[in-house]
Amino acid sequence: MKIRLMSTALAVSVLLAACGGGGGGKPSGPAGSNATISGTAAAGLPLVGSVTIKDANGASRTVSIGANGAYTVDTTGLAAPFLLRATGTAGGATYVVHSAATSADVNGNINITPLTDLILSNVAGQIATNYFDSGSFGNLSASQLNTEAAKLKEKLLPVLQAMGVDTATDLLRAQFTPLSSPLDKALDAISVSYDTSTNIATLTNVLTQESITDDIATPAAQEPSPITMSDTSNLGTAADDIPLIRAALASFTAAFSTSLPTVATVKSHLTGGFLDLDQDRDAMASEMAGDSSNIGIQLTDVSINHIDYTDTASPVADISFLVKSASGAVLDREQHFKLKKIDGTWKLHGNQRVLDISAHVHTVKSHYGSGGYTSECRGSGLEFWIEDMDDANSTDIAHIVVTGPGLPDHGIRYDRPSEGGPWQMVETGQSGTWYRLATTCNDKGYPSADLSDEQIAAIKDNASYTLTMYDNKDEVITSQGDNGVYRMSMAARPLTYTELSASTAFPSITSPATFAAFLSSGTFTDPVIAGGNMNPLGEGWVYVAASYSGGELSAESNVTSGANGTFSRTFSLPAGSGYLWRKEIRVETRDAGLRHLMTQYVWMSPEL
Template sequence: MRQLWNSIKLVMFGAVTAVVLAACGGSGGGGAATTISGVAAAGAPIIGSVTIKDSTTPTAQTKTVPIAADGKYTVDVTGLKAPYMVRADGYVGGNEYHLYSAGTSADVGGKINVTPLTDLIVSNIAGSIAKTYFDSGNFSNLTATQLTAQSDALKAKLLPVLQAVGVSSSIDLLRASFSTDHTGLDAALDVLKVTTDTTTGVATITNIITQQQMTSNITTGTYTGAITDTTGVATAATDIQLISAGFKTFSNLFATSLPSDTNPTLLALFDSATFMLEGQTLAAFLTEITTDKSMIGISFANISIQSMDANGNAVVAIDVMQNGKVVNDGPKPFHMIKKTDGKWYMQGDQYIANVNVEPVAEYRVSDTVTPIVTGLRLNIEDRGGKGITSAVVTGAGLPSTGVTIINNIAYHYFEIQGQNGGNLYSMTDTAIGAIADTEESYTIKLYIGTTLAATYTEKLKKRPYLKSELTTANFPTITSPTVAQVRAFTGGNTTVSWTLPTGLTNDWLSAQIADNAGNSAMFEASLLPTDTSKSFTLNPVTSTGQAFTITQGWLWLGAWDSYGRQLDTVIW
């Protein structure tokens, strides 16, 4: 990711070159255009890459380029044979997208956008889902006439909504220039959601404001119904811009320093009466984020609307960015409410607890028998003190009855029942093989006693690492203290130092000491991306002031990869 800006500079240079060549036409000795550019977006810019595939047989040629932060891409098609298929791979708000588009020789020097709408256009031409068309390579007969006809057919079905957000009736959905700023065509992509049933071959387009739907039989390329109800659509387009501006204000407050938890600009972003994030009240949340130095430089990007109603309720998905990297490991809902003053206020995720299912691999330095363990960390934190006693997690790779996590009150964390401590559910490569590579969902049920308190769904961005994919070189290296020093620790000041493999980013550091009677003390800290050491004091005294004699201790150092998967090094 840190090399992305260099790539973007090259992309931008290519885009400028394309414009200059196009302006020259055929006169003045200018050469022919050799690039195709466009925007890859799905309600927000796609964070990822664009791949273009040509019609060369028997083996097609491909080129892949990064998508810039504003959704734009440019690819040089020199040496590639038209017509072309285009695929955008990446994430928006933690949700994974693989969208398709297409072009012909006439599009060289011009634009080919990649959106959910272009994906449907290509599917209707192919008579199959666009992925199958791309993978097969059987698109050498694709024509500009087909593309225009299907683009116009879809536009006709969506025209009332398109015009409601200011899009001209003459727009070309495949080739029009647009910006990912929640206006024009981008606003239409905010409002219109496309889902495809790969079994039935039916795509459904939903206006998320009115819930009106239409369908497309992609096998026959025919539509049923149209999106004609524009009630509230124009207002929604403006609302989406206001919501986006609110997150921008939040980002600006943390750009270079930490604001006070009483900062009026910060407080004005939230609805204090209804706010709840992972069980926390607004006051607790603000205290935490305004004292955590890892929040400096945090920003929110690619806000996409998941739902919005006429009563002023909305759910958005966001990408949390730190130093240019996405740090959320999957889609998280964030609720918003519009009040009578016309402003939108943040309400948090509305979860009663911190609930997280994340792919994790651990290098257990002290374990000479099974030093590397991989699986799912089933993390439950009753941060709001709701009295949650247990949780059951079900999903792919887990037992059919699920995995039960219980609240170990003595040690202040939830652990897997029947396991000797911890919340990492170790999995074999066979079990991990049952998990979809991306977008696998897990259900978490929270209980207070025997009463079901809440049910949530968590989605993985990427499956856990297979054990066969890992060696100790993939993990952070703790250079000090040594295993012997950890075991000999009796309390006091200490410093932990480490190095990271290429591709990993610092996440957190935790140290815990305990006795055999359930007394313990812990140090935890979020880490800055530039940290290579952390000094702290940890004494054998509980949070209630009870002194104890240390009989056991643990040290965890966590980092994450580009998919948000944890790779932790543990010493005990």
């Protein structure tokens, strides 16, 4: 997979992870003792974030989730029953999932996963998020939880059994270790999504593509013979393959653990038909074996999206994972990456895309100055970066239309440029690669779709976007991608205008010392750019440019900040030809939801 520079890089879907009694109003635990509830918070992978517990009287406490998704919350003095909410990230995606406990569960194990979220939704007869927010759950009983948990297990039992899960497993309370137990392997393969307008949950086996629905307003007692997830094709094989797929990635990164491997060693981990971001096996092996920044690289948080067993001798797995540096900084999030089993061994197959495509939430705070005039504006939107690195395999693609939440019904169109480089938006009233949903930069020549806060807030975390490829006759090119389509998702939704205006998450620039100092300096050669407020758990990016009458000079670099979020980078940027009429600094970081947040300084000559 290519490690890119950051600048070039109504259903709510959640992945089920392995997971785990009436009403009350009485403080939990014996007098004079400490009472706790513990468990695992996971969503296909262990969650990184926090757990909030709310009691029957509305009191709440929040704790951080520990290693491998483990949490413990002190319930001393709180009144049962309890609702629990886990908020965090897993595999680069953002999740909010729920669970519940009664007085009988105090000092016991209660897990918080998408599966327990569905159990609670069935108990409440409404989406668990709304139930938690309402605070009206004083009559929640152990009997209700146990009944709905048993009914859900009944619906999933064929799949659970096929993947080696004990039929006596308690789906709410069973202790488990993520990435290792049979239950975790089974629920790695099951996704659940909610249609918030109908209160219908859809459960999908990502391995067989079988789906069943669940009307969460219908209690278990009214489902004497529910539809079960019955297709168990290749599930036993998948249970064995899932750890082997993760092991193949671990073996690949082990080759980079202390030094760069040879090109031949890298190629030994790749299939002959490898293609990733428009780079074939030879190009990718040569690039990775020659880049010292790959030493210590890690591929972590592996999620299984699908395993295609159409060819049982050479099945293909579709996965997502995080790319991290040796220090643990998040460099990238790979989506829909493929592995293929060749002669019994899983090898990296790439995303099989003939274009270099990335997508992310993009947020900018821009400082602009010219003469004695200065201003600040902010913008929030979505950036789709599309570039053709090798047009020999994709000359028939003339343009791409992107559709999804927050975009116009007809989508936004990106045309192939005549001279290479990133594809540009057309027919939107905007230009470039960044589609702005809301901005205060309209008077700077950066118009937006002018969406309201309510419209932006309605875009869900992990929203999916479809990129459809067309030829010059406006016909879909079904030979590429999945019948002419590539799919991308955004881990966290864009910021609303109110959130954008109030945000303090943008990186700061301390060299130049102030924006005024940047404006007043007459030159921009070999600049030292320093600052702070960078996310130390992610990689940042710094860009400088100087435009002269004789041409433009620019430089860019990925940066990793210290634990305190500070950074410094010196650029080799010589004086240009002619007079300087524009200069610019961009500093970018990523938040926990992988949103890109950029601080930008721009000076323009007042003589223009």
